[in-house]
Amino acid sequence: MNKLELIDLMTGVKSAKKTYYTELKKTVDQLKKKNMQLEIMNDITKNMNMDIDIQEILRNVIAKLKQLITFDDSHFVILHEEEPALLHISPNGHCELEMDLHRFQDFSLALKEKQPIQVEVNQLPDLPEKERLLSLEIESLLLVPLYGKSKKIGIWTFGRKKKNTWLEDELEFLEQLSNQLALTLENAQLYKEVLHSKQEWEDTFKAVEDMILVFDHKGTVYQSNDSARDFSDLLALIEKSQSLIQDTFTCNKPGFQEILLQHDTILEMHAYPIQNKEHQVYGVIAYYKNVTERRQMEVQLLHAGKLGAIGEMAAGIAHELNSPLTAILGNSQILLRKTPQDNLDYMLLDDIKICGDRCRQIVKSLLTFSRQDEYRFHYYSINEAIHQVLNLLKFQLGKKQISLHLTLQEDLPFIKGSQPQIEQIIINLLLNAKDALDESGQTEKAIAITTYTENKFMVVQVTDNGTGIEKERLPFIFHPFHTTKDREKGTGLGLSVSLGIAKDHGGRIDVLSTPGQGSTFFLRLPLQADEERG
Structure with missing residues (x-):
């Protein structure tokens, strides 16, 4: 032994170095263990608000958990409405076996006591799960209960081939881990329920055929269904809704109004306030029904x-x-x-x-x-229908000093339809012509009635030299309630009803008009084939 070795032996320097490095290694191992524990907890926590796959999460956790704790088997019992579902997660592979918690008294006890319980496999009831564990030479099971904030979630089991005692720090970490996992599962279930409710509401919202708009305090639309987005005159509708929306915000009561848009579209609007828990209105739902x-x-x-x-x-x-x-x-x-x-x-x-x-x-x-x-269809003469109408209106027209000019084709075939209804159309056309002449101030007022055939139609043409119709008004004259007359003179229904009758007969009504010069209406009714007329 040389001099330096003798000095180390006497002073204990070498021994101290050994102790130092041993303690240092132990500390590093503990830090690694703590780091791995934190990593496992983080893996569970980061999935709290996601649409998670529980088996995938458990497999990832098990892979890291095996670096900290020794075990040979693990499975997970999840309770669905008190009915258990068994998930096998370790060793690799997947199986779903029947599980009867009522026969597994230790399982029920672990849930009741809310603390881990260690049991021997050979003391379990004779069920397929026991056979599987014995085939893997699993001798003991640790049952770790999982509880959320408001209910029991399930049990997490860890099996060992030897009846080793679980260390206190292992049990402590598994309890912490199970608590975090239970919270994650509970939040995931709540998250799915919220998503499901949200999806149901959105599907219902979209399925409604009538329009729905949701307004904020500023009168801005922040949500709408498909029917509203597809509506052609949406901007005008929103503008005309503002008054009722603001009234609903102010009064905190449902409201109703009718909205008239272009093309004489009539909508019924119902407005309902949306309140928070403090009964403060933060939005208004507007429901629109097209009642045209x-x-x-x-x-x-x-x-x-x-x-x-x-x-x-x-x-x-x-x-x-x-x-x-x-x-x-x-x-x-x-x-x-x-x-x-x-x-x-x-x-x-x-x-x-x-x-x-x-x-x-x-x-x-x-x-x-x-x-x-009596709307029975029969064959009749259109010229005779015109004469019947003139018998009723000739005096009125003569009183207004309106001259009548008839050009009725004599050899017209009979047509099939309801003569009284067709007479009603002719009456409406003649009365409209009379009113147009009254407003025109013409010194020589005239109405010309002409009948003839054109292609497959019988045509009744009524022409006047009255005020005429503006070009922009022509598309709307057949809409209900569209009129320029005083309330006492007309309701705007005559042409609308006349067009409906013409369509019921398979015909139509067309119009040509020049403002200041007059209008010509064409009533076109279908001709019947010779063999149909017999």
Whole structure:
């Protein structure tokens, strides 16, 4: 032994170095262990708000956990509405076995006590899971319960081939790990429920065929469904909604209004305040229903009801007039036969008979009009329908000093349809022409009625030299309620109803107009084939 070795031995320097390096290695190992524990906890924590795959997370955790704790088997029992589902996560491979917690009393005890329990495998009930563990030579199981904030989540088991005692720091870390995993699973379940509820709400929101808009305090739309986004006049709709939206914010009560947009589109708007937990309004849901077609139907029903009432009244008047007319005509004819033609009274009696015949024709037309609820289709003459209408309106037109010009093609075939309804169209066209002439200030007022065939259609053409229609108004004249007349003169329903009747007959109504010069309306009705007419 040399001098230096003797000095080291006597002073203990070498021994101290050994102790120092041993302690240092032990400290480094502990730091590595703590670091690995933190890494495992972080792997679980970072998945708290994600749509997680529990088996994938557990496999990743197990791979790192094996570097800290010795175990040979691990599986996970997740409770779904108190029913367990078994996930095998270590060793590699996947199996799902039947699990009966009621027969696994130790499992139930671990959940009840909320603390880890160590059991021997050979003491477990005879079930497939016990057979699997024994086939792997697993002798002991550590049962670690998992509890969330409000409910039990399941049990995490760790199996060992030898009945080694679990160290206190191992049990402490597994408890911390299980608590964190339970919290993660609970949050993940809540996250999925929120996502599911959100998706259900969005699907419902999109599925509604009517428009829905959500407004903020500034009147800005921050959410809308597909129907609203596809609406062509959305900007105008939002603008006309602002007043009710602000009223709803102010009053904190639901509101309602009707909105009229271009092309006579009618929308019903319902506004509902959205409140937070403090009952403060932070938004308004606006629900819009397009009621244009419904209103058109209501209008047609109303119009039909009015026509029905007028028809009944006309029928009553006609029947009341028939009796005195019969006496007037009968007596005038008797007196005419007894009176010489050179007698001065003959001319007066003849005038009485002519006026009586005219009254009888008017009564006949009234009776025809009163039967317009009978919408049976039959073959009729369009020229005869025009003459029936003129019997009713000729006096009105003459009183307004409007001259009538008829150009009716004589050899027109009969067409099939409801003559009273077609007469109603002609009445509407003639009354509109009369009103246009009244407004025009023309000194020579004229209406021309022409009939002819064109391709496969019978055409009734009504022309006036009245005020005409502006170009921008032409697309809207057939819309319900569209009118330029005073409230006392018209409702804007005549052309709308007339177009509906024409379409029911397979026809249409067209118009040409020049402001200041007049308008021409074309009623086109389909002709029937010769073999169909028989």
